Amino acid sequence: xxxxxxxxxxEHHVGGGRKEIYRVTIILTVFTLVELALGFYLMxxxxxxxxxxxxxxxxxxxLAKAFYIVGYFMHLRxxxxxxxxxxxxxxxxxxxxxxxxxxxxxxxxxxxxxLDRGHKERSEQPAPVKKExxxxxxx
Amino acid sequence: xxxxxxxxPRMWNGGRSPFNVEYGKLMMWYFxxxxxxxxxxxxxxxxTTRFATNGWPNPNHVFNSYPMxxxxxxxxxxxxxxxxxxxxxxxxxxLAVHEGHNMNRKGVAKYLFLTILGGLAFLGCQAWExxxxxxxGAWWGRNPFPNSDGTISxxxxxNFFFTITGFHGFHVFSGVIINIIMLxxxxxGTFDRRGHYLMIEKAGLYWHFVDLVWVFVFTCFYLI
Numbered sequence: 001x002x003x004x005x006x007x008x009x010x011e012h013h014v015g016g017g018r019k020e021i022y023r024v025t026i027i028l029t030v031f032t033l034v035e036l037a038l039g040f041y042l043m044x045x046x047x048x049x050x051x052x053x054x055x056x057x058x059x060x061x062x063l064a065k066a067f068y069i070v071g072y073f074m075h076l077r078x079x080x081x082x083x084x085x086x087x088x089x090x091x092x093x094x095x096x097x098x099x100x101x102x103x104x105x106x107x108x109x110x111x112x113x114x115l116d117r118g119h120k121e122r123s124e125q126p127a128p129v130k131k132e133x134x135x136x137x138x139x
Numbered sequence: 140x141x142x143x144x145x146x147x148p149r150m151w152n153g154g155r156s157p158f159n160v161e162y163g164k165l166m167m168w169y170f171x172x173x174x175x176x177x178x179x180x181x182x183x184x185x186x187t188t189r190f191a192t193n194g195w196p197n198p199n200h201v202f203n204s205y206p207m208x209x210x211x212x213x214x215x216x217x218x219x220x221x222x223x224x225x226x227x228x229x230x231x232x233x234l235a236v237h238e239g240h241n242m243n244r245k246g247v248a249k250y251l252f253l254t255i256l257g258g259l260a261f262l263g264c265q266a267w268e269x270x271x272x273x274x275x276g277a278w279w280g281r282n283p284f285p286n287s288d289g290t291i292s293x294x295x296x297x298n299f300f301f302t303i304t305g306f307h308g309f310h311v312f313s314g315v316i317i318n319i320i321m322l323x324x325x326x327x328g329t330f331d332r333r334g335h336y337l338m339i340e341k342a343g344l345y346w347h348f349v350d351l352v353w354v355f356v357f358t359c360f361y362l363i
Contacts, residue, residue, distance in 0.1 A: 003155035009335035018237060025230045032226065036219055039362045043199050043214070055363040062358040066351055073233050073347045075340075083158040083165070087172055094179055101183050105190030113193065123193035127285030127292065 024072040028065055035061050167341045171348045174310075178352050181306065182359055185299040194286030196296050198361050201284050204271055218361045221264045222353065225311075228257025229350040232318075236343045239336025244325060247339060251322045254346065258315040265308050269301070277301075300360060307349070307356050314349045317342050 035058055042054050071077040076084055112119045150157045158165055189195055198214070205217035231253040238246030276283035282297040321342045330336045 005161050005337065006334055008156065008159070008161050009337050018234075021230065021233050021237065025226075028226055029223075032219075032222055035358070035362060036215060039215055042362075058358060058362050062354055065354050069229070069347055069351045069354065073229055073350075074344055080157075080159045083160065083168070086158075087168055090172060091175065093176075094183075097179065097183050098186070101187045102190050105187035108191040109193065112191075120193070123290060125291050126289050 020072060024068050027068055031061050031065050031068075161337060163341055164337065164344070167344050171344060174348065175352075178303075178306070178355070181299075181303050182355060185303060185359065188295050188299065192293060192295065194288050194290050194292065196282075196284040196292050197287035200287070201272075201277075202268075202361055206267055215361065217264065217268065218357060221261055221268075222357050224257055224261045224264065225350050225353050228254045228261070229347055231257065232343045232346045236336075236340050239330070239339040242331070242336065244328065244331055247330075247336060248322060248325050251318055251325060251339070255315055255318045255322065258311055258318065258346075261311055262308065262315065265304065265311075269304075272297075303356060304360070307352055310349045310352065314342075314346050317345060 038054055038058050038061075042051065042058075045051050045054065076087065156162075156165075160168075200214075202218060203212040203214040205213070205220070231250045235247050235250035235254060238250060272278075277297045277300075279298055279301055280294050282292050282294045284292055284296065286292045321339060324330060324338070330338060
């Protein structure tokens with residue numbers, strides 16, 4: 001069959017409709033609430049390892065929310081496989097970007113701290129204590 | 140390959156869209172992919188700087204106010220409200236697209252209107268938060284907040300915060316403008332005359348992308 005804009009508009013109705021929209025809404029709301037609960041819980045955690053673990057869990061929930069928004073609200077899951085691939089495959093570059101840049105940042109910090117004594121001392125100076133009532137004053 | 144050869148020749152022989160979407164929607168997808176790389180670059184440079192810095196301000200001490208909070212500070216409250224506003228406006232946008240499939244002009248107009256309201260509410264919240272932070276002394280190049288361990292913080296914290304939330308806010312603003320144009324076209328009956336509401340889907344894609352970016356900004360700046 002020949003494709004025209006009109007025939008595409010007619011053909012393109014795969015997906016769960018209203019039911020699916022409400023289901024995804026509930027999932028997104030629950031995930032956000034869990035993220036917030038973890039965020040509140042994180043405030044009182046001092047153990048570094050535990051902090052990293054909770055942050056990792058928050059990031060997993062973030063990615064899950066991204067999946068539901070792109071897959072269902074933006075309808076990508078119901079598109080043709082080739083279209084999905086042209087969009088999703090390039091995004092895998094991010095895996096390398098994040099790994100490379102964050103580890104490079106970390107290495108830069110370690111190099112500065114070990115090679116530049118002044119840098120470490122400067123970054124350990126205490127910040128001036130803010131006096132009461134000074135909060136809203138501008139210079 | 141055996142499974143694809145049966146369908147591929149017909150898909151790519153011309154006369155039909157091999158991706159089963161119209162041109163404008165496909166290009167919107169590719170634009171959003173490139174925009175994702177722009178935001179990704181911003182957020183990764185923020186992460187890199189944070190990894191390269193000794194100490195960092197605690198977001199729970201910085202973002203702990205909401206309108207009329209007075210002395211009673213509570214972290215995460217205001218930003219949760221902003222997040223829910225954006226999620227709900229995304230839902231009304233899907234419903235608008237859904238009504239468009241059914242060629243229901245009144246339904247599309249109703250849900251588009253709600254989406255615009257959500258977008259404006261989000262922008263209002265952001266304007267309030269920026270004003271509040273500005274009055275606390277934070278701006279590009281100025282950072283009144285100490286690191287979480289009490290040491291002096293760099294201005295990178297505020298620079299990245301205002302740049303990235305500002306760039307996102309600009310996207311929300313243009314999304315609201317696009318949605319207002321769509322609403323005017325719906326009310327004028329342009330899409331009924333055309334016989335389809337595909338344009339609403341493209342505007343919808345952009346609006347969901349704005350919501351998607353906020354999911355990342357919210358997590359990177361406020362939660363972790």
